Amino acid sequence: xxxxxxxxxxxxxxxxxxxxxxxxxxxxxxxxxxxxxxxxxxxxxxxxxxxxxxxxxxxxxxxxxxxxxxxxxxxxxxxxxxxxxxxxxxxxxxxxxxxxxxxxxxxxxxxxxxxxxxxxxxxxxxxxxxxxxxxxxxxxxxxxxxxxxxxxxxxxxxxxxxxxxxxxxxxxxxxxxxxxxxxxxxxxxxxxxxxxxxxxxxxxxxxxxxxxxxxxxxxxxxxxxxxxxxxxxxxxxxxxxxxxxxxxxxxxxxxxxxxxxxxxxxxxxxxxxxxxxxxxxxxxxxxxxxxxxxxxxxxxxxxxxxxxxxxxxxxxxxxxxxxxxxxxxxxxxxxxxxxxxxxxxxxxxxxxxxxxxxxxxxxxxxxxxxxxxxxxxxxxxxxxxxxxxxxxxxxxxxxxxxxxxxxxxxxxxxxxxxxxxxxxxxxxxxxx
Amino acid sequence: xxxxxxxxxxxxxxxxxxxxxxxxxxxxxxxxxxxxxxxxxxxxxxxxxxxxxxxxxxxxxxxxxxxxxxxxxxxxxxxxxxxxxxxxxxxxxxxxxxxxxxxxxxxxxxxxxxxxxxxxxxxxxxxxxxxxxxxxxxxxxxxxxxxxxxxxxxxxxxxxxxxx
Numbered sequence: 001x002x003x004x005x006x007x008x009x010x011x012x013x014x015x016x017x018x019x020x021x022x023x024x025x026x027x028x029x030x031x032x033x034x035x036x037x038x039x040x041x042x043x044x045x046x047x048x049x050x051x052x053x054x055x056x057x058x059x060x061x062x063x064x065x066x067x068x069x070x071x072x073x074x075x076x077x078x079x080x081x082x083x084x085x086x087x088x089x090x091x092x093x094x095x096x097x098x099x100x101x102x103x104x105x106x107x108x109x110x111x112x113x114x115x116x117x118x119x120x121x122x123x124x125x126x127x128x129x130x131x132x133x134x135x136x137x138x139x140x141x142x143x144x145x146x147x148x149x150x151x152x153x154x155x156x157x158x159x160x161x162x163x164x165x166x167x168x169x170x171x172x173x174x175x176x177x178x179x180x181x182x183x184x185x186x187x188x189x190x191x192x193x194x195x196x197x198x199x200x201x202x203x204x205x206x207x208x209x210x211x212x213x214x215x216x217x218x219x220x221x222x223x224x225x226x227x228x229x230x231x232x233x234x235x236x237x238x239x240x241x242x243x244x245x246x247x248x249x250x251x252x253x254x255x256x257x258x259x260x261x262x263x264x265x266x267x268x269x270x271x272x273x274x275x276x277x278x279x280x281x282x283x284x285x286x287x288x289x290x291x292x293x294x295x296x297x298x299x300x301x302x303x304x305x306x307x308x309x310x311x312x313x314x315x316x317x318x319x320x321x322x323x324x325x326x327x328x329x330x331x332x333x334x335x336x337x338x339x340x341x342x343x344x345x346x347x348x349x350x351x352x353x354x355x356x357x358x359x360x361x362x363x364x365x366x367x368x369x370x371x372x373x374x375x376x377x378x379x380x381x382x383x384x385x386x387x388x389x390x391x392x393x394x395x396x397x398x399x400x401x402x403x404x405x406x407x408x409x410x411x412x413x414x415x416x417x418x419x420x421x422x423x424x425x426x427x428x429x430x431x432x
Numbered sequence: 433x434x435x436x437x438x439x440x441x442x443x444x445x446x447x448x449x450x451x452x453x454x455x456x457x458x459x460x461x462x463x464x465x466x467x468x469x470x471x472x473x474x475x476x477x478x479x480x481x482x483x484x485x486x487x488x489x490x491x492x493x494x495x496x497x498x499x500x501x502x503x504x505x506x507x508x509x510x511x512x513x514x515x516x517x518x519x520x521x522x523x524x525x526x527x528x529x530x531x532x533x534x535x536x537x538x539x540x541x542x543x544x545x546x547x548x549x550x551x552x553x554x555x556x557x558x559x560x561x562x563x564x565x566x567x568x569x570x571x572x573x574x575x576x577x578x579x580x581x582x583x584x585x586x587x588x589x590x591x592x593x594x595x596x
Contacts, residue, residue: 113485211486211493214587240514292513295502343587348493363492364499367507371588372481372496374510380591381517 039394041220047339055081062320097175099162133161170200213370221336229418244300261421302326474575
């Protein structure tokens, strides 16, 4: 037998070598504002604590779009951290978000991603709930032939599904497990609130679902969150962006951490004038391919639909990134599965009053994003290769000093201010 | 061999011709022979890679969407010139070829399973699904006028770099 290939037969580590909760013993390295220790990407006890503090804690999580559940009984399955939830249109026509967990034995209630139902019945013991999550009935409540049955003091109203707090803004559904969460407006802050409305038609237009892209990212959720707050890499890694002038260091740019680093905004301007032009800035970019053109240029020629010549992308802790790349609009739902695994679900949308040309443009420009995106694959590939490095050297330290040491707003892409802002907020909430 | 359109979905010669086309198509991509890959498509073609989830719900979003030969060449150029990705080898297994209809065009389908071998790990099943095709004959040769690759995966495993 080749023992080298049978790690399962190796002697177990003794229990004393594996502390139950290692994160409390961790110490953030010196130069706190500009250092990130690698153990935050692999420690499973820390991951569990993060889910308590952020996803289950006093925050608002992205769940879905109202237009995904238009009729009474229409539901969509979603996620808050690793926990499955059901977003459903109730008899009262309001949106309800319920934990996808039977109140009886905790089995998963709903096994479909989308559909329309009259009520929910658990497949295990057929406990039956209405669209608001209240327990309607259960088989053999009084037993059979005088035997079995629930105690006489069993009250159905004490055994409903876990109901989350729900609110909507701009056609987007948000939910919270916590009674302590402030109002969504306060949680988002003024700037993000305004940007959510900008991205969703200002309350005047109705969203239209275009479809989903889902991918597994074999990395810690924070690696993706940092990536979505890192304009520095975008000027270097994403040569597709650069080549077509969609995002370059020679365009006006703002990096704005908000609410003490909780959220992060990246706003850039684009114009037909910069597309395809080369100058002294672009000459420093090794990845810029000046002789590369596309046969179908509509993929990289956005129309200024918001009327402000801007592409504004922003990250709302803990779960969603609002994407505006050209005319490709999407909500990137970041779903942590474990310390080393995440899912990224892209919900692409447009508006019901989009004309045919805009609809075509959105679908075509979606080629830049998602698991096969001209731009996005660069990120999923880099992050997938970062995770094993972080796991193999948990005591190593990363630095984020581009653009200084604090986390104020900056008007350059050459900054890590948004990452510093996030970790300032993170350390405070985690007590690290 | 008679190169006019066959009138029967059970015509053994037509089935063999379509099977050969599918095998050759898969080999071109396995070998990263992209000019050969583009050569399997006709002018004005539509090539989509789309999740079963979107397909079943009639949602228009694709994971890859190409209109016309130029757009296929753009996809290849971007992979070659701008995309950053870990080296990998893909093997496409095609089976279950069926002819669904014969008229001015041929409607056909087949199953695919793609195994992915990344630079420092074992091969795994990367993606599986169906090709749904409309074929037309150009200068005697069958060309893909439309190929919709409907993948069964709920999620793509990290990244879809090369076409299916």
